[in-house]
Amino acid sequence: MKQQLLLLPGLMCNEKLWSKMNLTNYKTFDIPREDTIDEMVEQLHISFAKHKEPINLVGFSLGGYLALKYVIKYPTRINKALIISSGIDSLKETEILKRKKMLETLKRNNINSLSFMAISQLLEDKTNEENLDIINQMFDELGLEVYNQQLFATMRRKPLFDELINVTSPIQFLSATNDSLVNLEPINKLCEMKDNFQLKTLDTDSHMLPLEYEHFLYKEIQNFF
Known part of the structure; x- marks a missing residue:
């Protein structure tokens, strides 16, 4: 891939999350240490500012939710986004x-x-x-x-379905079919309504796809971007 990938980890994760995937041309970011999700998104916007072209985002779990919030607020800054093991609704x-x-x-x-x-x-x-x-x-x-x-x-997360309806950038979700932390129902509904949204699932209960299904994930990243 020519354009650099910007990677966002999940709750209590850092760059080691991606260590098994042998990615090239990427930059990892930490979850911003801010008091609200909106403030985190604003800090990410500052961090992404030096990337002049529309960016390619990969977000895992909490990082996936933040990536979607970023797409919603700054749609012109996004080329594509890959969302791993992350839902679009509130935490139970x-x-x-x-x-x-x-x-x-x-x-x-x-x-x-x-x-x-x-x-x-x-x-x-x-x-x-x-x-x-x-x-x-x-x-x-x-x-x-x-x-x-x-x-x-980040525990009080707003459902994103209604806001994502207006997103036009290509968004792909990757998730386990039996991940207890991800509700696939609203994602499936979104994908049925919008051609630019896609969902691919693996028959597993793993949440940590970058660690347990790194080869599958690597291929999906290469194909999507």
Whole structure:
């Protein structure tokens, strides 16, 4: 691909998320440390400013949601966007409660790493030590302060369906069919209504597609961009 890819990771993820994919001509960005999603989008706009041509965005999970918010607010700045393991609706209250409880447990016990149970919920293969280690490394590098900030700044997410209706840029979603964190129903509906939206799914429950399905994802990125 000629044009550089701009990569946005997910909650408590950094550039290590993309480390297994052997991508070239790309630049990774951290989730901005801002207090609201709108402020995060504005900070990304500042970071993207040096890229004069319409940009190619790849967003994973929370990064996918932020990428879509960016597309909605700055449609002329986007060439294409690939959205991985990310929904377009609000987080379920059960998921918000689960994240709050996890943060409280970590703080109360002065723990700086996620439990095996917490990590394994994101993975299909719960025995892959390399992937478990990458997730732990990312969490350790970012730390509890960042987790607290990202959690509370992004837990109340607005549904994006009505705003995405007006988007004309090519948008492709990649998701597991049984990812408990992604509701595919509104995405399917959007794709049925708009030709510029596409959804491809894998028959798995993995949320961490860049780690577990890196070869598939690499090919999709090459084909889409």
